[in-house]
Amino acid sequence: MTLEAADGVIKYRSQRVAGTFAQPSEWVQLNAARTTLFDLGLIGVTGQGVGFGNLSLRTQGDQFLITGSATGAVRELNAQQYCLVESFSVAHNTVQCRGALDASSESMTHGAIYQTNPQVRCVVHGHSRVLFDALLQGNAPRTAVDVPYGTPAMAQAVTRLVLGQTALPVLFVMAGHDEGVVAYGADVASATRLMVETFQKVLSHDQDRHHRR
Numbered sequence: 001m002t003l004e005a006a007d008g009v010i011k012y013r014s015q016r017v018a019g020t021f022a023q024p025s026e027w028v029q030l031n032a033a034r035t036t037l038f039d040l041g042l043i044g045v046t047g048q049g050v051g052f053g054n055l056s057l058r059t060q061g062d063q064f065l066i067t068g069s070a071t072g073a074v075r076e077l078n079a080q081q082y083c084l085v086e087s088f089s090v091a092h093n094t095v096q097c098r099g100a101l102d103a104s105s106e107s108m109t110h111g112a113i114y115q116t117n118p119q120v121r122c123v124v125h126g127h128s129r130v131l132f133d134a135l136l137q138g139n140a141p142r143t144a145v146d147v148p149y150g151t152p153a154m155a156q157a158v159t160r161l162v163l164g165q166t167a168l169p170v171l172f173v174m175a176g177h178d179e180g181v182v183a184y185g186a187d188v189a190s191a192t193r194l195m196v197e198t199f200q201k202v203l204s205h206d207q208d209r210h211h212r213r
């Protein structure tokens, strides 16, 4: 495998084996959480047909199960629409995965979190204009505005951010990835709850402001 450098940025490379893998028991919970996030619009597809948002679950070591690429339009996924990331390299921006679909280029962000904090079992990445703006205006942890998604620089920025957090779960904003927010925690429930509850709080404040006008 060769790496191509364009403008000094190492291009993301995913190598996939079209095999099957054992489904962890928490998969049902993970998939239900995804449907909840889809219904809230935190995972979905843009008007241009580009999918956004993904979530993952640590299986063993630094391996993790993640939603496959180009699944954003589907409300309820099946097991074949997930893939297992078996290994990855933040430095080389490469991912080796197993399954019927490719792993998203945002897999590296998930991998960086699992690698940095062994207590983390679940990572949730969603997109929301209101949540993104609210977190940036507040004092939420964040990656810098000049760090774009899907790059080794993002994985490195996320590693630094995770090292700076002592408690779980954590919600942070990717200032350089428009609308991008990430929650991670010790299990599916705590990571998902933090993102959903914060999102709903922001929405209700937003509505209050409109009512008072």
Ligand SMILES: [Zn+2]
Pocket: 052, 053, 106, 125, 126, 127, 149, 177, 180
């Ligand atoms: Zn994203």
